[in-house]
Amino acid sequence: MADARLIFVSGKGGTGKSAVAAATAIDLARHGKRVLAIDMLGQTGLAAHLRGTKLGYEPTEVRPGLSALTINRSGALDEYLKTQLHIPQGAPTRQISAALAVLADTAPGVREIISIGKPVSEARSGRWDVVVVDSPSLGQFQSYLRAPKIIADLVPTGNVRRLASGLERRLRDEHTTSIRLVATPAELPTLETQEAIEAIQKEHLGPEPMVIFNRVLSPSGMRRTDLEHLGVGPLREAATLQLDLETEQDRWADELDHSATLPYLFGVFTPGEVAEQLADRIDLPS
């Protein structure tokens, strides 16, 4: 059975990456794919955007064709130990489990490879066509991508090392893995996304990331010279804000090559509505 496609969605905090991850998953499911959405941090962001369904470590179907799960520490440790590490018969499992838990808390890379191992093993399970991962924000996401290499430096041999090497190959395979970074066209998100892309490319951490600009305003059709005809008051104030934001977003959109834009959603409040509406507009090469 062919591996499922793995799509990691990351981005600077506050740019709407959970919304975009949820929208990507919803869109793919609408197109008849068997989709698994994974919340990698064990937080509530993805769940809220999938209409508040409570997620567990086992996949739950949240709508036809779309299942979701959240990675929690104990579930991931347990699974890693049982199904991946292949502890020799007669070994003191309870103590090794305790040792692994301590390592996950102290040794660099260990927690990361255990967490990132879950999307990869789900992608290999044959149950899904696509696995969409709501990943940690930029800095932490890079630590996850770096983890296999860190492990390789730390342990010369053994099962942990072997598993890490397998992960590294899978994460770098551009035919089966893609990275999408969500940014908004403003100073910090643009610059931090640029830095992340440079690091990912320079250190060969994964396939070339694709940038999605979120919360992009459509041009209002007004120009600066129109402002003086709008009198004083809200009409002019709102037009001024719109034009200032248009200037700002054009400036930053020019700084960063992007493959797609998603609109600013006026007056939409609940995360579930945001994800549905973005899914209507998302149109990405898959």
Add this chain to the structure above:
Amino acid sequence: MTSTVIVTGAGGVGKTTLSAALGAVICREDRSTLVLTIDPAKRLADALGLEQLGDTPVRIEGTDGMWAAMLDASASWEAIIHRYADPEVGKRLLANRYFQALADRFPAAQSYAAGERMAEYIETKRFDVIVVDTPPSGGGIDFFQAPAMANDLMSGKLLKWLTGSNLPGRGLIYRFTAKPMLRIADAALGGPMLSEVTDFLIDLRTMHDTISVRSRTIEGYLTKATTIVATTADPTPIHETRRFFSELGGSNIAPSAILFNRKLPEAWIDVANSPIRGIDDAVLRAAAKANLRSWASEARRQSDAADELSARYHVPVYPVPWTTPAPQTIDSLQVLVATSGIIDALEL
């Protein structure tokens, strides 16, 4: 006595800018004010007239006694080791690769370092007011929980799991309890990670007594500080703000106010559907009206969100207007929070 203002909240809501703005308004000739910031954007550094901000406080030109310093998390951890560890142990810790990874590995590490730095400035009494911009980790909650977490980390709980013993001295752990088990586990995991981690944890544990006292001191300062939660109307910051109040609800940390950043004027809501007179150009009239309607629906959503936060958590919400691009001068920084009313209300 130094008074402390802590600005917390989710990433991306403008905490650093708001902290600088508060500092710029609070400072006076006879009230020196330090803004302890995390990682200012280039434009903010420019607005403060700074080429580069470092660990040492710099006086900000064009203000009446505002100072700024940046938190360098790794340097602060080193300072903590130098200050609280025995010199020999300190040397070993700093050379240990697990220590090097600690700032990454322990998500609240930067938060703990920020709290420690805050405490040092409070104790030197060099400034009258300190405005602390908190690290984004955990939506700002980590900053308040970091002292307890650091205490846990150094308490030897991890060691206990690892060795299963009652933590005898260093030599005993090696001889009687840990070794055989570590050998088996190392073989399974592909060691020698475990023995290295054990070494590291044993060294770290020697700092426990001092860190435990220190954590309580920092917690004391945190409860006495004025805490302000910054948010915007975006779903993630609103969610983090709710989480902040629900998770810290039972503690002694009581936020005094919410600063609602990028807030649109409520006046836009009512006029959005009024007829427009005096614009001859029909195309412009339609465009301007459609634009106001869009922004008015956004203003409505923001207003509902602000009302809900205020009603649910019984805290005043102060609006900070949406200005773009971000403030680029000290004056515009001051204007940003001066109009919100928070300065008078909190007697800052």
